[in-house]
Amino acid sequence: MTVNPIAPTIPLDAQGAHHGFLKLPYSRDDSAWGSVMIPISVIANGDGPTALLTGGNHGDEYEGPIALQELARFLKPEEIRGRVIILPMMNLPAFTAGLRCSPIDGGNLNRSFPGRPDGTVTQKIAHYVATELVPSADVVLDFHSGGRTLDFLPFAAAHILADKSQEAACMEAMQAFNAPYSVRMLEIDSGGMFDTEVEEQGKIFVTTELGGAGTATARSVAIARKGVRNLLCHVGILSGAPEVAATIELDMPDERCFQFAMGAGLIEYLIDLGDTVEEGRPIARIWPADRCGTDPVPCLARRDGVLAARHVPGLVKVGDCVGLIAVPVE
Amino acid sequence: MTVNPIAPTIPLDAQGAHHGFLKLPYSRDDSAWGSVMIPISVIANGDGPTALLTGGNHGDEYEGPIALQELARFLKPEEIRGRVIILPMMNLPAFTAGLRCSPIDGGNLNRSFPGRPDGTVTQKIAHYVATELVPSADVVLDFHSGGRTLDFLPFAAAHILADKSQEAACMEAMQAFNAPYSVRMLEIDSGGMFDTEVEEQGKIFVTTELGGAGTATARSVAIARKGVRNLLCHVGILSGAPEVAATIELDMPDERCFQFAMGAGLIEYLIDLGDTVEEGRPIARIWPADRCGTDPVPCLARRDGVLAARHVPGLVKVGDCVGLIAVPVE
Amino acid sequence: MTVNPIAPTIPLDAQGAHHGFLKLPYSRDDSAWGSVMIPISVIANGDGPTALLTGGNHGDEYEGPIALQELARFLKPEEIRGRVIILPMMNLPAFTAGLRCSPIDGGNLNRSFPGRPDGTVTQKIAHYVATELVPSADVVLDFHSGGRTLDFLPFAAAHILADKSQEAACMEAMQAFNAPYSVRMLEIDSGGMFDTEVEEQGKIFVTTELGGAGTATARSVAIARKGVRNLLCHVGILSGAPEVAATIELDMPDERCFQFAMGAGLIEYLIDLGDTVEEGRPIARIWPADRCGTDPVPCLARRDGVLAARHVPGLVKVGDCVGLIAVPVE
Amino acid sequence: MTVNPIAPTIPLDAQGAHHGFLKLPYSRDDSAWGSVMIPISVIANGDGPTALLTGGNHGDEYEGPIALQELARFLKPEEIRGRVIILPMMNLPAFTAGLRCSPIDGGNLNRSFPGRPDGTVTQKIAHYVATELVPSADVVLDFHSGGRTLDFLPFAAAHILADKSQEAACMEAMQAFNAPYSVRMLEIDSGGMFDTEVEEQGKIFVTTELGGAGTATARSVAIARKGVRNLLCHVGILSGAPEVAATIELDMPDERCFQFAMGAGLIEYLIDLGDTVEEGRPIARIWPADRCGTDPVPCLARRDGVLAARHVPGLVKVGDCVGLIAVPVE
């Protein structure tokens, strides 16, 4: 039976605040006995629940890493009850490269669970998190945004689950996070996702999409910062009540929510994120990228709703997702 | 004397609307007798001024290409008096690659003027535009945005020039463009710029920065679309008056407007574009990208003003510009 | 049980002519929610057999894609009885790159069967074709040529199979295709091939090699165009009899048919495709690529026969196949 | 005054046969004190003219390197009168890489003359050949073919020159070479060419195009081999008369001989090299490379003639040359 070679450089169950690395041996052309060193902080104080907080699941999404770096630096053991495990840059090689996937093996960490102890670097990370960190957690918060190629309305999300009491706990946690938008999601193709792994272990799980375009703003980081503290209050690790404002509930009922480009070219959006659209009306149009004087090709909305996500780069390829239309819940 | 090998596939002085290419022979490994084909449209009707409208000077800036593709397709000869020459993707190789500079020769077109007829592909484009198109134009509008690595408040700009009557004409044209913000610029290092080339030929010149992050929004394209039509009205090519709204005038008086990163890492902005900042207060802070539990390094404002531009990617390198602070004009 | 995520954008069993895509979700650094869109046409009319026609199994072989693009465009439902499923560029990523294998994962599609629904992009294509398209087909025609690195005499081929009635049906189909040369092949190493997958499902299977050098000629495309229509006539999808001319039957009895370079350098062929050679006589000689004045190394024929395939690039590496010697059947 | 750092490792004016290198110092990341070693052979015997024979001007054209490797190895000093200088792979870095241009600096050697002694590697080669080898030569033969991206009818060519006696000498030398086709060329854009450099030094100059597709055939090499020996006989270095067969004279009177692709896609040739075409009739048609069921775009002949050159790769880009139509001379 292969053992996962990842080892932490700090104790994961000691009291106080400890900052170190998950050390993953990685022999390669430019370092025969090299390692991938994934930063980790653990802050613990007495009895209480354990929260696992992760950013950098995709390496080009920044609200999570920023909010978690700040939390790791400034959260004091005496403020809490229980334990907070923080991985601000879970897929470190992707994060370092500023890419969605790992430049080492191409791995999309969020499609690599439950991982393998003898697999690629990405699979080893997935396996370690799934077998060593998730089991000890009561609640898991995984930060996402659109990355370099998508931009989202800021929302927290929880999944529709077979176990309705688990689902209810997740929905409450999502409400506690209190992003400007909140989404109940039915995951169609959940294979390999961190979400699925955590939920199958029976944990409370919240995920987010807080912006995108390969960056973060003061406003989007503020949502992340408030959300993570709210969640820690909600589960009793921090004392006090979550700070709650209005949230807009969105639904994504079927695959007509997703719009794909049927041609390549220069994309012109005709509406912006949060704008309302009617079925059959154009969301965007695609101009040729190699000539002028010819007609653009329109992308017509496949349903009524609001534009909840869009493509970022000015050029679009055939098959790229150009829009996500969500339906506000009455 | 070397002749520039670029040749148009359409007449540049015929009446009506013509759409074609500037054909630039480019022999290379993957096409021994290949060419770079730069789209061009010319719309002409009777006597009147000539406007040269350019986008894609940098290949990852999209408001110009979109607004100019639309104009090339829908502007009718009978609507105008004079001539409109449109190059929506002036540095086509950069545009096709979605990059600021040409992937062929690394050339930054806006630092390649006046170009060379026997130089690199980028230098040949610069030389052709400078010697064949600019001389016949009365007014030149060159669209810019921040590209993939910068984001700007939307502004039109004109330069402070030695010839004050030329300067006044440029400022009026900038006002006619009527972007939400308007900037009078003193160019410190103008070597190689398209702006300088055009201005030295005595033409009216307007430039813009309309957003960035390697994309365009419905809102930013609307600014471009209105601006170009306003400018054509202003010079009498289109009839009617420009459509004018309020604009905020900004000044960039000295080099303290520019903020550079003194360390590398994960950047957290503490204010957003358009927000006010005071000298000595932090604009952003930079977290380490390879560890956690340590302090971030603040980027302190070097003067009072509003944040007019910022860095886009979540990771920052030493020496990157992290902010441009502009001063509102009373 | 993992489900293959590929979905067609058109119905595969509707009457008439439909043109669309096999949409394969492919999340990656440059498109978080992107897709590979593999063109497909289905032409159906009433009862009758189903033919599956595939090109672009290797991405740098062009007779198949050209003949199938033409067929997809011009074959009318009313001309046929039954159904024709056309995939002109089966390994689309390889085809787009002009390469034998997929640039996404390095996959050689013809060594990736039966594929995996949760595998690489190439494995997903293989799995979809094997499980969704082949089972509904009665006859499968897969076009090959030599690609960029090999050149072949134009032939159709069928395999020697354990099931002799299946073998006979395949041989008849190959004869109906009626290429200038026809080959009975004993596949030694058939692991992972599309051929093997189709034959193991009990289908009639014909393959070809119609030229090479990374291109197609008017003559080689004419062979493909005639062959595919002949085959459709043979199975009764098109009415009328195949158009038949003389064909030369070739045999490749053992591994002495294959010649490999034992040194690297500049290759000089001493005979051309279709020329006769005797055992022990030189087919080619290899000159050093880094000096002059020294002797070339000859490549001596390992058997009598005709030169049926050769290496294309002017430089050869140790271990490259420099010749295939086939034996004409009396 | 900078001195060209290239030095031969053999004497260039000694009697007998010498094989060595032009040694070009090239300091770089993977060899601080490395060199480019360009093979050269010199065969000399008594008084007589000097012939400079060059191959590998473009690195993916093979008839010249093969015929010249053979000549360097087997031509005996006692067979000749005068001197033969042989550079089978003039742009060695390009030749080693199998590319048209140098992978070191991107240099197209045939556009780099007269070169610079302190320039790039390619410019240094050009300068050395132009200043050290050409001046001592009476006749220069430079071998070309189509390379990886073009294919030609096999022809020798001489240029129309201002000096009619020089032109006549070149035309006679071309006739002596006696390729299947012979072309009188008016070079429009001769800047930087080796041809121009040699002709401006008043030498007899012959060039060729002998095939292409990044390879050579037994037939095309035979043309090269016969041609070079014929030329040496013609100038009296070898004794005996040239071996002469019929040749077809072709003319390329104007730029309508050149056909360029106005769209990108999968190219289908409707005629082959040597076939006759009429103005307005299609040479080829271009199918979309990303979808099926749509019409191809035809490439219509811009004049009557025979197809003398074509594009090789199966995919074509906007602006690629897809055909050269030559006019047989009565």
Place this chain on the structure above:
Amino acid sequence: MTVNPIAPTIPLDAQGAHHGFLKLPYSRDDSAWGSVMIPISVIANGDGPTALLTGGNHGDEYEGPIALQELARFLKPEEIRGRVIILPMMNLPAFTAGLRCSPIDGGNLNRSFPGRPDGTVTQKIAHYVATELVPSADVVLDFHSGGRTLDFLPFAAAHILADKSQEAACMEAMQAFNAPYSVRMLEIDSGGMFDTEVEEQGKIFVTTELGGAGTATARSVAIARKGVRNLLCHVGILSGAPEVAATIELDMPDERCFQFAMGAGLIEYLIDLGDTVEEGRPIARIWPADRCGTDPVPCLARRDGVLAARHVPGLVKVGDCVGLIAVPVE
């Protein structure tokens, strides 16, 4: 059951000296029917043991390839009794590239055992060696050095094994090799290693580390050359006694022997290989690579001992091994 496609071009069990290749078919973009040709020599004479001698397990380690090239060339059948199988460059693709791992598939051969007959190129090599060569051997010697990124004191090593009689035989063989240093190793993480594969087959196994820095010296090659002949004497393949000098025995008792960099930068070693160090004293210090005037970070020894290995490149990354401290055995 898949068969490994590797085939030797020489008989492996014939008398005399034979030099050839292990031919591994490898179809790829640049050679559709190409092969990897791994050099092999077999020297056999009558009855006696079989030694398998391997170099190039990692492609940037040179003492083994040099000593084995010499042995393959100069060892005469009549000198020996039994058989010697020599693979000087076992992972040929890595060796050709001068890299630790294969550029084809990234494979670290020494982590790829027991391999797969239908796997990547590296896995096929591992499988062939494990199933076709190791079973017929009595003793296996595998040469290693530090490669481009590590440098070692020269030592031979044998493992602590469960089977103590096998362990004793290995230790005796290591002593016969007689490097300047000798190491008894307890392999913690032995998964995938060639060592483990050989030892599990019950063979005598010796490995080495003989220097590094991506090169070899006259001195380090002399150690290899003497060692391999000593070993052949020891097992009776060569006659005569091993040539034995003093050796220093080293132990590596626990993971405190390994030192890893906790920061990135410019590394300054304060001691050299073979120097003594005390726990808590600095081995090296790491300067920032992007600024000056700041303090370096020391790397403190985690135990007493001698420096047995170090990092080579002047720049170090977080997680790189910067030192191996071994303990001399009294």
Place this chain on the structure above:
Amino acid sequence: MTVNPIAPTIPLDAQGAHHGFLKLPYSRDDSAWGSVMIPISVIANGDGPTALLTGGNHGDEYEGPIALQELARFLKPEEIRGRVIILPMMNLPAFTAGLRCSPIDGGNLNRSFPGRPDGTVTQKIAHYVATELVPSADVVLDFHSGGRTLDFLPFAAAHILADKSQEAACMEAMQAFNAPYSVRMLEIDSGGMFDTEVEEQGKIFVTTELGGAGTATARSVAIARKGVRNLLCHVGILSGAPEVAATIELDMPDERCFQFAMGAGLIEYLIDLGDTVEEGRPIARIWPADRCGTDPVPCLARRDGVLAARHVPGLVKVGDCVGLIAVPVE
């Protein structure tokens, strides 16, 4: 007149110790308004001479950067009289990449002088150093080693100059540096070198070669550390006398000192650095890298002497320098 855009972030003439950057604006795809930030330290105290100390002229040579980082950090203003300007990583982009030349433009800084203010990044660095720093210096020390591909005996060197009093001053400074070996050099090809630029400005100049193989040892850094302090004592910036030990004087009288590889392959050195060799005896031999059982090619010494430099990588290319033979001076 173009102005060099490089600006220091610290004053270059203020008293005390200042650490900052030479800021070089560098607009590029991944940072539109980015910069190259070259670390610089200036330590000044009262009147006295100015020393300019440079490392990282080539980016893979480490003794200079280490010794200068240490000096910059620990040299106190009160210890000195005059001024010390320290550039530990003069070609910062090359240093960051661990390469000899700049990855930005391929520039070899030591062949880029006197540079250009409007040239490439490397040319701008050369121009700034030549026009802004060298003129104010009295003595310049430039550290070199062999880099990744060469290894040297440790020596300091001064050039034979036309101005004999300048030459004498340089030789005295070299003697003060007091490396284990000292070399009087006649530079044959001095175009573009930093050395030449400094000497032509009439300054005292010392250069070194202190080891190589892309690394530094405790011993080689000790030589650098002692040498720089000795030199500062020699010119009176530090008080006290240089610490002097014996040095071996070497001469390199002609081009027979340089040995180049005439074939490619696996290089086996038969002697090590510092060993004596006789003309005609082998220094090394080159084994084929792609086969076994064949003879190696010897590299025979072209003169008597000691081996003063050698090639590092285990594989050698045609034209690589494999040895430098120096002659001890009686």
